Amino acid sequence: MQVPDNPDIRSFLDHLRFEKRYSVHTLRSYSDDLAAFFSYLQDQYGPTTATEITHGHIRSWLAGLKESGISARSIGRKISTLRSYFKYLLKTGRVEASPVDKVITPKSGKRLPVFIKEEDTKELLHSLASTESWKGMNARMLITFFYATGMRLSELINLKEKHLDFAGKRIKVLGKGNKERLIPVSAELLELAKDYVAAKNREIGKAEDAFLVTEKGKKLYPKYAYLLVNSWLKEVKTLDKKSPHVLRHTFATHLLNQGADLNAVKELLGHSSLAA
Structure with a gap:
């Protein structure tokens, strides 16, 4: 999925590539998650800047993912991507608060313990x-x-x-x-x-x-x-x-x-x- 022409996203991905030295595979995962999120925002709400994004936008996106059958583990990874993204924006002064702070990461399903009848x-x-x-x-x-x-x-x-x-x-x-x-x-x-x-x-x-x-x-x-x-x-x-x-x-x-x-x-x- 193509990343939107967004200077904040480009700056964030460059930060991961050159300063964090993330692998190509990891960078692609971050890029795809952000592209999917901003594509959803564009389709549902029109052009939305980082300062306009709320936890309600994020929850709405995650609810749609859950309804489409995406696993809790995958949803958790997407939340992690957004958390890192907004943490970077907060650190660089692009936003004043992170909307991800009010989003709870779903727990991955665990196998039930084995027991004797x-x-x-x-x-x-x-x-x-x-x-x-x-x-x-x-x-x-x-x-x-x-x-x-x-x-x-x-x-x-x-x-x-x-x-x-x-x-x-x-x-x-x-x-x-x-x-x-x-x-x-x-x-x-x-x-x-x-x-x-x-x-x-x-x-x-x-x-x-x-x-x-x-x-x-x-x-x-x-x-x-x-x-x-x-x-x-x-x-x-x-x-x-x-x-x-x-x-x-x-x-x-x-x-x-x-x-x-x-x-x-x-x-x-x-x-x-x-x-x-």
Whole structure:
């Protein structure tokens, strides 16, 4: 698309070419976006100078793009072009304010987190209840705790026995950035933890301070936990992606499906996003 004979646009593109040293491909993208926008202005409003352009003009153009099926990512790029253009005009004294400041960039669509259906989760937990080997017990503890608490892999393998508050029915978790959070848990989960600790003391004896340990009494390492969980998740035939993180998503999804408050679930996860 041909750029309109506009000295402001020519000056802006020269700035990108010679001062910013943008590539030919990037320059063409900027040029095409500006040409499309000013062509729209000409068709809809007639000759319009930079100082006359408002956020309403921009929103109207973007609405038309959205209706024509342009993706949120592409629209976001066009907004970025206009933002850079008006920032340059503002810096060079050609305008007194940027109309793009009042325009919100649409969020790109993200894939929904993978989770296990409730009935499949119940079957998985039921099948784990009959495991007797130490590795089988670790699989049961890992999967049950992931699903019941929403903890990250690193948080669970670093969990210590002293972090289990049996009286208060909660677990203290040390998350990203050493941020502590308390997760309320059921009496059933704590009873399972008591049984595991008793078995650990009886069968392994002296072990590391970690809550979950290997057959040799060493703290679980990430690969051990990852592979062990995945070996059991393979039994869930409806699940495409298999990893411990799927259980974190499952924890959050099931809570929300049961009417839990969104912000409360985010707090339990120790994150601002449910997808993390």
